[in-house]
Structures are given as C-alpha cells and as structure tokens.
Amino acid sequence: PDDEQRLWWHSTAPMFAAMLQTAGHNVHDQYRHLGIYKKNIIPFLGVYPTEGKGRWLSILTRYGIPFELSLNCSNSIVRYTYEPINEATGTDKDPYNTLAILESLQKLVQIQSGIDLEWFNYFKHELTLNGTESAYLRSNDLVNCQIKTQNKLALDLKGNQFALKVYIYPELKSTATGKSIHELIFGSVRKLSLEHPSIQPAFQVLDDYVASRNISAETGGEYSALQPRLLSCDLINPAKSRVKIYLLERTVSLSAMEDLWTLGGRRTDPSTMDGLDMVRELWNLLEMPAGLQAYPKPYLQLGKIPNEQLPS
Structure with missing residues (x-):
C-alpha cells in the first residue's frame, strides 16, 4: 500500500475494529472484515483528506470524505459506506467518477457469494452518465455545482458475510439529459415495476403521495414540495431486493x-x-x-x- 492508503488504515481501522467488537463479532469475523476493508476498500478511497491537498470531494460526508462508518444500534449491525475512487477519477478519462465503482464491484463479487448486479446495471444505465454525456458536460463546461458524486456503495456486516447496497445520485444525468431528477428516479422505478410487479403497490403509494404533496405545495399548501435526491437498492436477487427513494x-x-x-x-x-x-x-x-x-x-x-x- 502507498502512503495514502496507510493514512486511511491508521486513522479508520481502530474505530472500525472497536465497532466490530461492540457489535459482537467474534475475532475471526473481525479479521475477515478488517482484511476486506484493507485489501479491497481502502485502495478505492483516493487521496487521504488533508487541508490544502487536492482530492475528489464526495457527497457522502459534509467534509467531502468518501468513507463513513455507522452502527445500527437496534440490530447491532456495523455498516460502512464509501464512494469508490481510482486514479482516473476527476481526469479526462473519468471526469465525473462514473467508472471506479465498476472496478470496485468486481473486487467484491470475487470475495462474496450472492451479489447480484442486475438492478445495479439497470439503475446505473438509467441514472448515471454514459461516455457521450460525460464528454458533452465536460466540453461545454456545464457542471458548475460542487456535488459531482454519482454513486456509492454500502456494506452491512452480518457474521462473516456482508450485504451490499448501491446509492445513485442522478443530478449530473439530469443536467446532461434535461430531464428532472424526479422524472429520472420515478420514471426508472416505474419502468422497472412493469417487469417486477411485486414493487408496484408500494411504489404506487409513494408516487401518489409525492404527487399530492407537490400539487399542494404549488397551490400554497402547508408543506414544501418533496424533491427526490437519490435512489438505493440491495445488490441481491431482484426478488428479494428493496428499492428506496430518498426525498428532500x-x-x-x-x-x-x-x-x-x-x-x-x-x-x-x-x-x-x-x-x-x-x-x-x-x-x-x-x-x-x-x-x-x-x-x-x-x-x-x-x-x-x-x-x-x-x-x-
């Protein structure tokens, strides 16, 4: 590992280890999860955050840091979330960090059975930039916002296994296509529900609610309009996966x-x-x-x- 990776390890591993112990993981599971983190995650965290040093800013935290540990207290589940970053991130090869997640996922697929990328591939196509769109935004200097994150991954640690989830932010896709974030997120889930009817009832309730709230807001209602920000889904068999829409x-x-x-x-x-x-x-x-x-x-x-x- 290079110096950046050593800094990431020494500043995050002690807290990670303490959380695993607090959550009741045995020593063997602790070693496995820490080993996965060191070998397969840290290489995708990019430059260690230091004042004055250029780095890719991630929407994951208020400081642009692309890594976050958390603990589900009710179920004693340790989770960590990260935005995969590699050497091409922010360069002409990958100006909006569209591709690093693909490389990172391939590492995780090799060490954990049961990861299913069907819905990831679908939402990745629907909600993040393709090469033509990235080039269009870049050549026309259309990305003026600070927030450029398009996707991040989260691992829920259970025993010696982990469950994987993806979060997708379609703001840049919206800029490139002229479609609103609402249209992109709700449209993609609506289209998916035609192939997977099991998600239709819950989605229809949410769709109706958001529509009614926003109509009310336009006519001077008590509450503001609800603005979708991102979408997530579990990277498991679609029959068992959940889709979540996050609203502002x-x-x-x-x-x-x-x-x-x-x-x-x-x-x-x-x-x-x-x-x-x-x-x-x-x-x-x-x-x-x-x-x-x-x-x-x-x-x-x-x-x-x-x-x-x-x-x-």
Missing part, C-alpha cells in the same frame, strides 16, 4: 414529520404508528427550530463544526 423535505416541523412518516395518512398499520411514537419522542428531545430550511451548503472545511439545526 425542507419543512422542518413535527406535523411535516408525521405527514412524511405516514405518507399523508396512507400508512397507519401498528408498526408504522409505533415508529411514529418514537419519532415524536425523538423530535421533543432534539428541540430543533421549526420552519422552512434551506439545504445545507455542500462541503465544510476540514475541522469545521457544522452548526445547522442546533436547539433554539
């Missing part, structure tokens, strides 16, 4: 949270309502100031502390 909610209030949680009253089953009780409890603990909020600025300087949404 700018109205910060308990009633807006309740509306979102129940999809405007469309979901009122016991599990949903039990979850809503926890949301209400959490809302009261956080004491966030209510109101219409702007989306945070993309990236913070390394070391700067975010100050959005502090208690009033």
Whole structure:
C-alpha cells in the first residue's frame, strides 16, 4: 500500500475494529472484515483528506470524505459506506467518477457469494452518465455545482458475510439529459415495476403521495414540495431486493414529520404508528427550530463544526 492508503488504515481501522467488537463479532469475523476493508476498500478511497491537498470531494460526508462508518444500534449491525475512487477519477478519462465503482464491484463479487448486479446495471444505465454525456458536460463546461458524486456503495456486516447496497445520485444525468431528477428516479422505478410487479403497490403509494404533496405545495399548501435526491437498492436477487427513494423535505416541523412518516395518512398499520411514537419522542428531545430550511451548503472545511439545526 502507498502512503495514502496507510493514512486511511491508521486513522479508520481502530474505530472500525472497536465497532466490530461492540457489535459482537467474534475475532475471526473481525479479521475477515478488517482484511476486506484493507485489501479491497481502502485502495478505492483516493487521496487521504488533508487541508490544502487536492482530492475528489464526495457527497457522502459534509467534509467531502468518501468513507463513513455507522452502527445500527437496534440490530447491532456495523455498516460502512464509501464512494469508490481510482486514479482516473476527476481526469479526462473519468471526469465525473462514473467508472471506479465498476472496478470496485468486481473486487467484491470475487470475495462474496450472492451479489447480484442486475438492478445495479439497470439503475446505473438509467441514472448515471454514459461516455457521450460525460464528454458533452465536460466540453461545454456545464457542471458548475460542487456535488459531482454519482454513486456509492454500502456494506452491512452480518457474521462473516456482508450485504451490499448501491446509492445513485442522478443530478449530473439530469443536467446532461434535461430531464428532472424526479422524472429520472420515478420514471426508472416505474419502468422497472412493469417487469417486477411485486414493487408496484408500494411504489404506487409513494408516487401518489409525492404527487399530492407537490400539487399542494404549488397551490400554497402547508408543506414544501418533496424533491427526490437519490435512489438505493440491495445488490441481491431482484426478488428479494428493496428499492428506496430518498426525498428532500425542507419543512422542518413535527406535523411535516408525521405527514412524511405516514405518507399523508396512507400508512397507519401498528408498526408504522409505533415508529411514529418514537419519532415524536425523538423530535421533543432534539428541540430543533421549526420552519422552512434551506439545504445545507455542500462541503465544510476540514475541522469545521457544522452548526445547522442546533436547539433554539
């Protein structure tokens, strides 16, 4: 490994190891997951983040860092997410980091059975740039935003295995095609649902809810319009995979949270309502100031502390 990779390892592996131990992984599983991380993930993290050093900025974190550890406390599942980066990222060969994920996935497919790339390939084609579109954006200098991330991967660690998920951001595809992000995301899922009817009922409920919210917002309703930001799916057999659409909610209030949680009253089953009780409890603990909020600025300087949404 080069110096950048050593820096990544020494700054992240101790916390990673501690989280694996906390989550109850035995020593053999810990070694396996740390070994996979060192050999197959760190080489795809790019330049180690250091002030003043040029690097690819990832939307994954507020500091543009392409790696994040997290812990599902209820189920004691360690997860890490990363945006694959390689030497071509940000260069003329791959100006918008479309290709590194393909190389990274091939490494993971070789060490974990059960990874299915059918839906990845579908959404990759529908929601990220192809070579012609990348060249068009590059030659016409059409990408003026700081956010250039198109895709990232996440691994949920279970025993000595991992479950793989992809997240896709179609903002650049929208710029290249002239189609809205909403049209791209909802259109791609709608088309997929024609081949996989099992996802139609849930998708139709969400589609109806978002449409009703946005019509209400246009006519002076209580809440802002909902803007899709990204999509994710599990990289397993499509019959078992989930598709998730992530929406930007700018109205910060308990009633807006309740509306979102129940999809405007469309979901009122016991599990949903039990979850809503926890949301209400959490809302009261956080004491966030209510109101219409702007989306945070993309990236913070390394070391700067975010100050959005502090208690009033």
